[in-house]
Amino acid sequence: MPRWRALLALPAALALMGADEPQLVPDVSQREVVIQYSFTGADLLLFGAIVYPDGRRPDKPADIVVVLKGPEQSITMREKQKVAGIWVNADTARFRSAPSFYAMASSRPIGRIVDERTAAIYELGVDKLQLSPSSLNESAELSRFQSGLVDLRARSGLFVERPGIVEITDGVLYRARLPLSARVIVGDYTAETFLVQDGRVVAAAVRDITVRKSGFEQFMASAAEHWSFVYGLVAIAMAVGMGWAAGAIARRI
Amino acid sequence: MDLYLPIANLSVNALVIIGLGGVVGLLSGMFGVGGGFLTTPLLIFYGIPPTVAAASAASQVTGASVSGVFTHMARGTVDFRMGGVLIAGGVMGAGMGVFIFRLLQYLGQIDTVIGILYVLMLGGIGALMAKESIQALVALKTGKRPPARKRRHHPLVAALPMRWRFYRSGLYISPLAPLLLGMATGILTMLLGVGGGFILVPAMLYLLGMATQSVVGTSLFQILFVTMATTMMHAMTTKAVDLVLALLLLIGSVVGAQVGTRLSMSIRPEYLRILLATIVLFVAARMALGLGFRPDEIYTIEVR
Numbered sequence: 001m002p003r004w005r006a007l008l009a010l011p012a013a014l015a016l017m018g019a020d021e022p023q024l025v026p027d028v029s030q031r032e033v034v035i036q037y038s039f040t041g042a043d044l045l046l047f048g049a050i051v052y053p054d055g056r057r058p059d060k061p062a063d064i065v066v067v068l069k070g071p072e073q074s075i076t077m078r079e080k081q082k083v084a085g086i087w088v089n090a091d092t093a094r095f096r097s098a099p100s101f102y103a104m105a106s107s108r109p110i111g112r113i114v115d116e117r118t119a120a121i122y123e124l125g126v127d128k129l130q131l132s133p134s135s136l137n138e139s140a141e142l143s144r145f146q147s148g149l150v151d152l153r154a155r156s157g158l159f160v161e162r163p164g165i166v167e168i169t170d171g172v173l174y175r176a177r178l179p180l181s182a183r184v185i186v187g188d189y190t191a192e193t194f195l196v197q198d199g200r201v202v203a204a205a206v207r208d209i210t211v212r213k214s215g216f217e218q219f220m221a222s223a224a225e226h227w228s229f230v231y232g233l234v235a236i237a238m239a240v241g242m243g244w245a246a247g248a249i250a251r252r253i
Numbered sequence: 254m255d256l257y258l259p260i261a262n263l264s265v266n267a268l269v270i271i272g273l274g275g276v277v278g279l280l281s282g283m284f285g286v287g288g289g290f291l292t293t294p295l296l297i298f299y300g301i302p303p304t305v306a307a308a309s310a311a312s313q314v315t316g317a318s319v320s321g322v323f324t325h326m327a328r329g330t331v332d333f334r335m336g337g338v339l340i341a342g343g344v345m346g347a348g349m350g351v352f353i354f355r356l357l358q359y360l361g362q363i364d365t366v367i368g369i370l371y372v373l374m375l376g377g378i379g380a381l382m383a384k385e386s387i388q389a390l391v392a393l394k395t396g397k398r399p400p401a402r403k404r405r406h407h408p409l410v411a412a413l414p415m416r417w418r419f420y421r422s423g424l425y426i427s428p429l430a431p432l433l434l435g436m437a438t439g440i441l442t443m444l445l446g447v448g449g450g451f452i453l454v455p456a457m458l459y460l461l462g463m464a465t466q467s468v469v470g471t472s473l474f475q476i477l478f479v480t481m482a483t484t485m486m487h488a489m490t491t492k493a494v495d496l497v498l499a500l501l502l503l504i505g506s507v508v509g510a511q512v513g514t515r516l517s518m519s520i521r522p523e524y525l526r527i528l529l530a531t532i533v534l535f536v537a538a539r540m541a542l543g544l545g546f547r548p549d550e551i552y553t554i555e556v557r
Contacts, residue, residue: 035257036257037257038256038257038264039257039264040255040264041264073556075555076361076554076555077552077553077554077555078361078552078553078555079551079552080548080550080551080553082547086368086369086544086545087365087544087545087546087548088362088365089361089362089364089365089553092361098554145552148552149552151552152550152552153554182257182263183262213259216259217257217259218259220259220260220496221259224260224488224492224494224496225492228488228489229485229488229489231488231494231496232484232485232487232488232489232494233485235312235484235494235496235499236312236481236484236485238312238316238499238500238503239312239313239315239316239319239480239481239484239503240315240316242316242503242507243315243316243318243319243320243503243507243510244323245507246320246507246508246510246511247319247320247323247324247507249511250320250511250514
């Protein structure tokens with residue numbers, strides 16, 4: 001599981017830091033994002049400071065990569081193929097850990113900061129996500145499905161890559177703005193920050209962000225889920241009431 | 254004006270949805286049909302998940318048919334006995350629809366089946382309507398009256414056992430025939446979010462041979478109750494009824510339905526029918542092309 005992998009990687013990174021390794025002090029503009037009736041998405045500012053031991057900055061400027069990740073989902077993907085003249089769902093693939101949201105920003109294009117292997121370990125980039133396939137597909141098929149997933153989610157704003165937008169001021173302060181799409185699901189999100197020096201991740205830090213629905217939206221969602229009979233009655237009553245009222249008003253006019 | 258839909262999990266432009274409801278309501282008022290056949294595909298086209306679209310469109314059809322039912326009840330053109338049998342069948346059909354819906358969802362073929370059903374249903378009914386209304390127009394132009402059709406039900410209907418009297422429909426037939434018909438429309442309502450008036454009205458006329466004056470009222474009566482049952486079943490099983498979406502659609506459609514009803518009184522019914530036939534055939538053709546053309550999205554994601 002990638003989440004485990006990230007967690008395993010963190011103590012390792014911390015152990016590497018020791019006394020003379022730099023540290024990250026990250027923060028986010030909002031610890032809680034509330035979805036309410038007018039929610040059309042949000043902009044999150046991820047910022048923080050790089051603390052170097054003894055305040056000495058390295059001669060070669062370091063790079064920053066920030067990753068915003070949503071709750072993982074177990075998904076089934078279907079691929080349409082032309083069968084007997086019409087397009088129908090043919091092949092399927094199942095993934096156990098597809099992130100519902102993934103946004104990454106870096107201070108330079110990711111290929112110039114880290115090599116392929118490091119990018120894969122820290123899941124830097126939409127093509128490096130560990131989706132944990134649970135169906136028996138060939139690897140060529142799986143990568144086809146993965147690129148299909150990336151394409152689909154990228155177009156609905158759920159997978160975002162913004163290389164080169166992390167600004168680093170005086171080598172110690174960094175900031176990046178990442179868009180949170182209106183289609184995000186509720187749950188626990190993480191904002192990870194990686195400090196990269198000479199192709200090596202030298203520091204990492206995580207902040208948690210909660211996305212939740214506000215009063216009314218939360219009430220509706222849980223009513224539909226838990227009191228489905230009453231919810232259905234309300235839907236019917238609303239339809240009948242409005243239809244009847246419109247008819248009654250129209251007869252007066 | 255953006256509004257977040259709590260069940261569909263996305264935000265939509267409220268005015269677009271109200272406008273869409275208005276257009277559909279206008280048509281439903283003009284032609285006496287529910288209009289669900291337009292709502293569901295348009296909502297899907299707008300980006301609403303298909304299940305939420307079908308579940309929420311059903312409640313819009315309820316709203317659009319309420320005032321029609323009251324009008325027809327006041328005129329005495331609702332055959333309650335026939336309507337009752339149709340509703341019983343419709344509720345059974347909706348129950349079967351739940352099962353079919355789940356099976357198709359599991360197989361991943363729900364979209365294709367919905368597409369094919371739309372093309373067959375709308376294409377067939379549209380062609381039938383177009384033929385009828387062109388004949389009527391020709392008759393109108395030449396001044397010749399078309400030969401009066403002998404009102405008789407289909408021989409298969411006569412073969413069914415057990416007969417009941419349906420006074421307002423002027424029929425003495427087996428209740429199994431309307432029960433089966435109701436069942437078929439119930440399944441369609443559950444799968445497509447349509448009221449089924451399209452199937453019901455011609456079937457009542459040509460298969461059952463009902464008296465014309467009570468056809469529309471009785472079919473509206475059946476649609477009202479079956480869409481209510483369908484909304485409930487969706488709320489209980491798929492949990493995909495979005496009240497905010499339904500409210501927006503209803504605002505548009507109940508207003509549109511009243512305007513449509515007034516408009517329909519000032520246009521000749523022959524022209525109305527050919528207009529409806531054109532719209533229906535157009536939607537069917539668009540859906541057929543959608544099946545054959547390479548779709549915009551090759552991949553679909555389903556969260557488990």
